[in-house]
Each structure stands twice: as C-alpha cells, then as structure tokens.
Amino acid sequence: MKKKAISKAKWMQSIITFTCVLFVSVVGFQSTAMADETCMSPYMAKIVGQEDYVYVWTLGVEGMGDGQDKLVTLSVNPEADTYGKIVNVLSVGGRNEAHHSGLTDDRRYLFAGGLDSNKIFIFDVHTNPGKPTLHKVITDFVEKTGGMVGPHTMYALPGRIMVTALSNNVDHGGRTGMAEFTNEGDFIAAHWNPTDEDLRGAEKVGNAADGYGYDIRALPRRNVMITSSFTGWSNYMMDFGQMLGDAEAMKRFGNTVVVWDLHTRKPKKVFEVPGAPLEIRCAWGSNNNYCFTTTALTSKIWLIYEDEAGEWQAKDVGEIGDPSKVPLPVDISITADDKGLWVQTFLDGKTRFFDISDPFAPKQTYEHEIGSQVNMISQSWDGKRAYFTSSLLGSWDKTGEADEQYFKLFTWNGKKLSHEFTVDFYELKLGRAHQMRFGAYSLYSQKPNSSGVMLSQTK
Amino acid sequence: MTFSQRHIAYVINAVILFGVAGIVLTSENSHSSAETKTRVEESKHLYGPGDVKEGYDSPDYTTKTLDLQKRIGKEADLLQFVSNPPLGLPDVPVPEDNPVTKEKVSLGRKLFFDRRLSINDTFSCAICHIPEQGFTNNEIQTAVGVEGRSGKRNAPMIYNVAYLEIIFHDGRESTLEQQVWAPFLARNEMANPSIGYVINKIKAIPEYKGLFEQAFHGRGPTMETVGMALSAYQRTLNSADSPFDRWHFGKQEDAVSEQVKRGYELFNGKATCNACHLIHDDYALFTDNQLHNTGLGYLASMGVTTKTTRVQLAPGVYADLDNEVIKSVSRPKENDVGRYEVTQNPNDRWKFRTPTLRNVALTAPYMHDGSLHTLRQVMEFYNQGGVPNEVLSPLIKPLGLTDQEMDDVVAFMMSLTGSNVGTLVADAFAAPIGDISKDDPNWAHEKNIK
Numbered sequence: 001m002k003k004k005a006i007s008k009a010k011w012m013q014s015i016i017t018f019t020c021v022l023f024v025s026v027v028g029f030q031s032t033a034m035a036d037e038t039c040m041s042p043y044m045a046k047i048v049g050q051e052d053y054v055y056v057w058t059l060g061v062e063g064m065g066d067g068q069d070k071l072v073t074l075s076v077n078p079e080a081d082t083y084g085k086i087v088n089v090l091s092v093g094g095r096n097e098a099h100h101s102g103l104t105d106d107r108r109y110l111f112a113g114g115l116d117s118n119k120i121f122i123f124d125v126h127t128n129p130g131k132p133t134l135h136k137v138i139t140d141f142v143e144k145t146g147g148m149v150g151p152h153t154m155y156a157l158p159g160r161i162m163v164t165a166l167s168n169n170v171d172h173g174g175r176t177g178m179a180e181f182t183n184e185g186d187f188i189a190a191h192w193n194p195t196d197e198d199l200r201g202a203e204k205v206g207n208a209a210d211g212y213g214y215d216i217r218a219l220p221r222r223n224v225m226i227t228s229s230f231t232g233w234s235n236y237m238m239d240f241g242q243m244l245g246d247a248e249a250m251k252r253f254g255n256t257v258v259v260w261d262l263h264t265r266k267p268k269k270v271f272e273v274p275g276a277p278l279e280i281r282c283a284w285g286s287n288n289n290y291c292f293t294t295t296a297l298t299s300k301i302w303l304i305y306e307d308e309a310g311e312w313q314a315k316d317v318g319e320i321g322d323p324s325k326v327p328l329p330v331d332i333s334i335t336a337d338d339k340g341l342w343v344q345t346f347l348d349g350k351t352r353f354f355d356i357s358d359p360f361a362p363k364q365t366y367e368h369e370i371g372s373q374v375n376m377i378s379q380s381w382d383g384k385r386a387y388f389t390s391s392l393l394g395s396w397d398k399t400g401e402a403d404e405q406y407f408k409l410f411t412w413n414g415k416k417l418s419h420e421f422t423v424d425f426y427e428l429k430l431g432r433a434h435q436m437r438f439g440a441y442s443l444y445s446q447k448p449n450s451s452g453v454m455l456s457q458t459k
Numbered sequence: 460m461t462f463s464q465r466h467i468a469y470v471i472n473a474v475i476l477f478g479v480a481g482i483v484l485t486s487e488n489s490h491s492s493a494e495t496k497t498r499v500e501e502s503k504h505l506y507g508p509g510d511v512k513e514g515y516d517s518p519d520y521t522t523k524t525l526d527l528q529k530r531i532g533k534e535a536d537l538l539q540f541v542s543n544p545p546l547g548l549p550d551v552p553v554p555e556d557n558p559v560t561k562e563k564v565s566l567g568r569k570l571f572f573d574r575r576l577s578i579n580d581t582f583s584c585a586i587c588h589i590p591e592q593g594f595t596n597n598e599i600q601t602a603v604g605v606e607g608r609s610g611k612r613n614a615p616m617i618y619n620v621a622y623l624e625i626i627f628h629d630g631r632e633s634t635l636e637q638q639v640w641a642p643f644l645a646r647n648e649m650a651n652p653s654i655g656y657v658i659n660k661i662k663a664i665p666e667y668k669g670l671f672e673q674a675f676h677g678r679g680p681t682m683e684t685v686g687m688a689l690s691a692y693q694r695t696l697n698s699a700d701s702p703f704d705r706w707h708f709g710k711q712e713d714a715v716s717e718q719v720k721r722g723y724e725l726f727n728g729k730a731t732c733n734a735c736h737l738i739h740d741d742y743a744l745f746t747d748n749q750l751h752n753t754g755l756g757y758l759a760s761m762g763v764t765t766k767t768t769r770v771q772l773a774p775g776v777y778a779d780l781d782n783e784v785i786k787s788v789s790r791p792k793e794n795d796v797g798r799y800e801v802t803q804n805p806n807d808r809w810k811f812r813t814p815t816l817r818n819v820a821l822t823a824p825y826m827h828d829g830s831l832h833t834l835r836q837v838m839e840f841y842n843q844g845g846v847p848n849e850v851l852s853p854l855i856k857p858l859g860l861t862d863q864e865m866d867d868v869v870a871f872m873m874s875l876t877g878s879n880v881g882t883l884v885a886d887a888f889a890a891p892i893g894d895i896s897k898d899d900p901n902w903a904h905e906k907n908i909k
Binding site for chain 2: 093094095096097116117118119137139140142143147149168169170171172173174175192195196197198207208209210211234235236237238239240241242244245246247248249250251252253255274275276295297298323324325326347394395396397398399400402
C-alpha cells in the first residue's frame with residue numbers, strides 16, 4: 001500500500017510538472033508565435049505561417065442568387081493557384097441573420113450562428129479545409145437555454161464552446177445570457193446575465209445592471225471572463241433608419257460590461273459602460289491584464305483592466321472620430337504585440353489604427369477609408385495582412401449604391417495599408433459578407449490530438 | 460405625462476391592484492410576511508416592461524432591471540371573465556358557433572405563445588402582444604416582423620377585443636376568427652407561406668396531438684378551428700373593474716381622486732373625448748367602433764421632414780443626426796393612408812379606428828403609429844386640434860385646455876386600469892412558450908443533412 005501511495009504521489013508530481021511546462025509553453029507561444037488572427041480564444045490551436053483560407057459567414061439577400069445564408073471559402077495563400085478566388089460556397093438554407101462564428105479549441109469545427117433563426121450551423125473545416133461541409137445544425141438553442149435568443153459570439157473554451165446571446169423569447173428585448181455547448185454541439189449549461197433583481201452574486205459597480213449581452217473573451221491567466229452588451233432582437237432586426245427615429249427603441253441598448261469568474265461562471269462585477277459596448281479584445285502579453293472594448297453609439301474606447309490591488313476596473317480612455325457625428329465603431333482588433341488597435345467605423349467606412357502602447361491613452365495614428373461601409377477585420381498574427389468585410393446587420397447595412405458588399409485584403413507595413421484584392425460579393429450574387437475565420441492545411445498536417453505539434457499549440 | 464410619469468403610473472397601478480390583494484391577505488391572516496413579500500416582488504413583473512427605462516433621459520439613470528427567471532406565471536380561471544365580465548363591461552358577445560370553453564381557451568393560449576407558427580420558428584402572436592406590456596409592445600413604436608420586416612403601425616393592444624366590431628387600425632376585418640389569419644400570413648408579420656403550411660405544421664408538432672380533437676368534438680386542426688381556438692383565448696381578455704368603474708358604476712366615492720373626477724368632467728365636457736371614446740349609462744367600452752381622421756396620419760404622409768433627427772445614444776446623451784445619414788441606412792418607408800387602403804374612398808384617407816382607453820396606462824406608445832410616447836403628448840396633440848387637412852374629422856378641433864386640465868384628463872385615463880390585469884398577465888406567463896425542439900419538423904432534423 002505504501003509503495004503504491006509513493007508511486008501515486010510521484011505520478012501526481014509528474015503531472016504537475018508537465019502542466020507547468022505546458023503553461024509556460026502556452027504563455028511563450030502566445031507572445032511569440034507568427035500565426036493566426038489575434039482575437040481568438042487563447043485555448044485555440046494556432047496556424048503556423050500563412051493562412052490558406054478565410055471562411056466568410058455570409059448573409060443571404062432576398063432576391064439575390066439563391067437568397068440564403070452561406071459559408072464562403074476564399075483562397076488567400078499567395079502560393080495557391082486559386083489565390084484571391086472563392087473556392088467553395090456552402091448554402092445553409094434560410095436567412096438566419098448570419099453574424100458571428102467561432103472555431104472549437106481543436107479548430108476542427110466552425111460554429112456559425114443565426115441571430116434571427118437561432119440556429120447554429122456546425123461546419124467541419126478539418127477534413128478538407130478548402131471545402132467545409134455542414135456537420136450538424138443546432139435548431140433548439142432557444143428551447144435548451146430556457147429562452148435565450150440570438151446566438152452571437154462562439155468562443156472556444158477547453159472542449160466546449162461558450163455562446164453569448166443577444167435577446168430572449170419573451171419580449172425580444174436585451175435581457176439574455178450565455179450558454180455552453182460541447183464541441184459536438186450538445187447543450188451543457190445556461191448562464192443568465194446579472195440584473196438588478198438578481199445580481200447572481202455580482203457587485204453593481206455603477207448605475208447599470210441591465211442583463212444585456214454581446215461579446216465574450218477570457219483571460220485564463222487571471223481566471224476572468226468578460227462580456228459586453230448590445231441590444232435585443234427588436235432592435236438588431238429593425239431597419240436601422242427606422243430605429244434611429246424610434247425614441248423608445250433607442251433606450252434599449254446595453255450599457256454594461258460584466259467581469260465573470262471564468263471557472264465558476266459566476267458574475268463578479270457589473271460595470272457601467274454607456275452606449276453599447278461591443279467587441280472585447282484582450283491583450284496577449286503575460287503581464288498585460290487588460291482588455292479593450294468600444295461603444296458603438298457613444299464612440300468611446302474603454303479599458304477593462306486589473307489594477308495594482310488585483311481589482312478589475314473599467315475606464316473611458318479615448319474617443320473614436322467625432323462622437324457627435326456617431327461614426328459607429330464596430331469591429332476592433334488588437335495586434336499581437338498589444339501595441340495597436342484597429343477600429344472600424346461603419347458609417348464613414350473607415351478603419352482607424354490606434355497606438356495603445358499606453359493602454360490608458362490610445363492615440364489614433366492612421367486612418368483609411370476601406371469602402372462606403374465597413375465592419376469586420378481579421379488580421380494575421382504578424383499583423384502584415386488585414387482582411388475586411390462590409391456587412392453589419394441585414395437591416396442596418398447601407399442602402400442603394402452605398403451598400404457595397406465585399407471581402408478585401410490589405411497589407412500593412414506599420415505605416416499604411418496597401419490594397420491587394422477585392423472580392424465583390426454582390427457581383428457574385430452571394431450576399432452580405434460578415435465575419436471571417438482563418439483555415440490552414442498546417443493545422444491538420446498531422447492527425448489532431450496525436451502529435452506533439454498540435455498538443456503544444458492547443459495546450 | 461412624461462415617460463417617467465408613466466412608469467410611476469405603472470407602479471401606482473400595481474400598488475392599487477396589489478393593495479387589494481394585500482388587504483385580503485391581511486384579513487385572512489393566512490399568509491406569512493415572506494409570502495407577501497414574494498407576491499409583491501412577483502407583481503412588479505406584471506405591469507410594464509421588465510427592462511425598466513424610467514429616467515433614461517438623465518445621465519443619472521439607474522437600472523431597475525427585472526430578471527426573466529423571476530417572471531413567474533399563475534394559471535387563472537379565464538372563463539370567469541367571459542361569463543361574468545368585470546364591472547364596467549357589458550355582456551361578452553360570443554358567436555353561436557364558437558362558444559368559449561376551457562379546452563378551446565387553453566389551446567388558443569398555447570397557439571398564441573407558439574413561436575413555431577411562423578416561417579422560421581421565431582414569431583408568435585405574443586412577440587408583438589407582450590402580456591406585461593399591455594398585450595402590446597412598449598419598447599418600439601411600430602411593429603417588427605419576421606426577418607426584421609417593418610410594420611407601419613403600432614401593435615394594437617388586445618384587452619377587450621371581444622367587443623370590437625371592426626378589427627385592425629383600419630377596421631378591415633370583422634371577426635376575431637377571421638382576423639387571426641392575417642398576421643399568420645402577412646409577409647411582415649409571421650410570414651407563413653400558406654394556410655396549409657400552418658395547419659400541417661401544427662399537425663406535425665407532437666405537443667398538439669389530440670388537443671384540437673378534444674376542444675372541437677373530434678375535429679383536428681383546420682383553418683376554422685385554429686381561428687376559433689385563438690379567438691376563444693382572446694375573448695377572455697376582458698379587463699375592467701378599474702378605479703373609475705368602481706367610482707362611476709360601483710358608486711364607491713373614494714375609489715378615485717378628485718383630480719380623476721375633474722378629468723372625467725373634462726373628458727365628457729370641454730375636452731370632448733367622449734364623442735369617440737364612448738361611456739354608456741351602464742357600461743363603457745371607450746370606443747365608438749368607428750374610424751376618424753385626426754390628422755396624425757396626414758402629417759406622416761404629407762408633412763415636411765426636418766434636416767436632423769435627435770437620437771438618444773445613452774442615458775442623458777443625445778446627438779442631432781443629419782437625416783441624410785439616416786436615409787443612407789433606411790429602407791423605403793411604407794406610406795399609410797389608413798382606411799382609404801381598404802375602401803379606396805378618398806374621404807377615408809388617414810382614418811383610423813378609435814381604440815378603447817381601458818388599460819391605456821399600460822399601452823404606450825400611442826396612436827396608430829406609436830408616434831406619441833405619453834398620454835400627455837396625446838392630450839397636447841388633441842388640444843391643438845390635431846393636424847388640419849381637407850378630410851379632418853369635424854370632431855377634431857382646438858380644445859383650449861390648460862396644462863392643469865390636460866393633466867386632469869390624463870389622471871382620468873390613468874384610472875382605467877382593470878383590477879384583473881395582474882391575473883391575466885400572470886396567467887399568460889404560465890403559458891408555455893413554443894420554441895422548436897428536436898421533435899418538431901425541420902429539414903435540419905433529418906438524419907443526413909449533407
């Protein structure tokens with residue numbers, strides 16, 4: 001018995017040592033690796049080198065082409081014969097209000113949500129990265145979650161996907177939560193956002209605890225998960241112009257950021273961040289315990305950070321364009337070295353680069369008009385390539401000639417963007433180009449879960 | 460009345476209504492203080508949006524958000540409101556061929572809250588007619604349907620629809636049984652492609668197995684039985700016995716304040732509201748079941764647009780947006796000429812149905828297009844004589860009311876909230892919300908979706 005106990009202790013010691021080594025390798029990898037977009041989950045496998053494909057989750061347009069949502073695969077490796085071309089189009093049925101998508105931690109599956117239909121389409125992107133297939137469709141998101149509507153961010157956690165929602169099935173307003181699914185798409189648990197009536201143990205720091213939801217990011221090294229807040233179904237599906245003229249509707253936007261305990265999934269602090277804080281982007285540096293978000297309506301940059309006392313705080317640290325003109329900052333992207341932040345402003349079609357070397361004092365150093373409207377950006381890990389798409393929401397995009405729908409690649413030399421190519425999604429009758437995710441053969445060159453390379457990248 | 464005042468009114472109503480319950484609880488001495496507290500907490504959910512926006516115009520706005528997990532239902536005997544309508548309402552008209560039964564009401568309520576009865580499984584009747592929001596939607600001016608398609612009118616509240624002789628804002632329908640099919644099939648509402656599509660879907664959803672047969676003597680789901688079931692439920696939503704009713708019809712002198720009494724005199728006198736919102740000797744429906752042109756529709760169709768629009772961005776934060784910017788993100792807005800669209804009679808331009816005023820405290824925003832946010836704004840609109848146009852109703856003319864008099868009329872309207880609102884809303888909360896499950900029909904549930 002004694003001998004067995006000693007050997008068990010040694011075994012445990014080995015495990016701990018192994019885990020520590022893995023942890024160090026993770027931190028080291030995150031700060032030095034030359035691959036992948038910069039805004040993914042730290043739990044996710046990384047692409048080594050050049051990405052081969054970009055998957056564009058695309059909204060079908062009534063009366064155009066086959067009129068339904070689709071996953072469009074573009075070839076983006078300059079070495080490929082198909083460079084700059086669409087190599088696959090996979091229609092999924094319906095106009096689901098295709099919006100955001102996210103890869104599983106092992107990067108074998110892409111979860112793509114429909115904000116309207118509440119469907120989540122799970123694509124197999126590993127069997128043939130150049131030709132994704134539809135693996136499964138989650139149709140019962142609302143039923144399983146107990147009433148959440150509008151699956152938004154699909155965020156990789158170990159072996160599972162956290163899905164934030166935007167709305168609910170009772171009043172189609174903004175009160176909502178998030179839900180966990182396995183990588184196979186099986187429901188695990190629902191977590192409702194804190195409200196005044198039930199803060200769920202959280203501290204209401206400011207004046208707001210609205211229960212709204214939008215994006216999610218995690219900082220595993222600080223055991224922290226952060227969520228932001230947008231608006232409910234009635235607003236995100238409504239004609240944008242109509243909504244701007246509807247005084248009641250304009251009161252229904254989120255004004256909160258919530259800091260959660262990552263492990264227990266319990267909310268810890270509810271911060272007041274007025275004007276619809278959308279995307280959350282966390283720094284990668286091992287000592288950079290902060291994340292950025294921008295507010296769509298009030299055009300501010302907010303820093304969510306851990307202070308010297310270990311307390312999380314939220315601070316308004318800068319403005320984007322002229323807030324009085326409501327440029328509508330939408331997607332943002334942090335550079336891998338934590339020194340730069342790309343911010344797109346939808347209404348003027350510009351991307352703006354902010355120097356965030358001092359995260360408390362972002363300074364805009366560059367701007368460039370990408371198109372008549374712009375929303376999403378995905379940049380390579382080395383920051384040299386930046387991909388842009390145009391669509392915000394089916395009913396919010398511009399109308400008439402200003403409704404350009406595109407996928408564009410620019411290169412970035414640290415001072416200016418240079419246009420490489422454009423794919424016109426309307427000319428090809430595809431629809432509205434929204435979120436992008438990268439794919440690469442290098443991810444699957446050896447069997448996943450069986451090689452040291454994959455293991456070191458994922459764990 | 461400001462938005463804030465409206466929410467205060469919600470609370471006042473809640474206090475009045477729950478106060479009655481509280482007296483009962485005290486006299487019966489059968490409930491603990493903890494239970495009483497729980498019931499008070501639950502009652503907060505019944506009289507307005509749980510996403511409370513009172514004071515949002517101030518930078519000091521503080522949320523008082525209610526939690527959806529605490530929105531708890533309690534089934535009620537709805538048939539009592541048909542067989543014995545609350546004080547202030549006449550006998551409920553019930554078609555001979557569609558008597559209201561428990562089975563039909565239960566089935567109709569289930570259908571009413573079933574989001575699967577739309578082209579993409581996302582839209583029920585209750586998505587526009589939200590129980591705690593006066594069975595309308597307090598959060599948007601005009602309705603938004605499947606895929607975000609714009610409706611041009613405010614979702615009408617459905618309390619006391621049993622008494623309507625003409626249905627919809629333009630009065631184009633005559634019975635509830637027929638009416639229900641319009642939203643089912645409207646492209647900008649539930650967008651079902653056909654009647655058969657709806658019927659077949661109901662037949663394929665396991666939960667409905669046997670329910671129609673039980674309610675309709677063996678008849679399954681048909682165009683007729685679906686309409687009958689939904690109508691049966693809606694015919695139970697009769698609400699009155701308000702403070703006004705208890706004072707006016709019940710002769711309970713202290714049921715309303717002196718201001719309400721002054722408002723009542725103005726309502727029937729200088730303000731001439733009763734010319735359309737009728738009060739009879741022994742009951743009051745507050746509608747003449749007619750259509751009138753007040754000028755509001757004319758203004759929307761013919762008015763000159765401004766250069767900027769004031770838009771709220773956050774609590775206490777506003778911007779004046781150039782209308783060209785707004786135009787760049789706007790789809791063409793559908794014009795609305797009201798009753799004319801039904802009759803093609805130019806004399807019917809911009810006529811809309813007189814709505815009842817019962818429970819009007821709960822049904823903001825107001826008018827056919829939701830363009831007026833408070834009852835005070837409504838009073839100011841009528842006080843100025845509506846908007847002149849060549850077919851303006853002769854009943855609409857400047858009233859010359861003082862601020863105090865307008866406040867008095869508003870106070871009167873605030874006294875029209877029925878005593879059974881909480882019961883009806885709590886019952887609605889108890890209804891199952893139909894969302895698609897793996898047992899339901901959908902192409903994605905087939906074994907090989909590839």
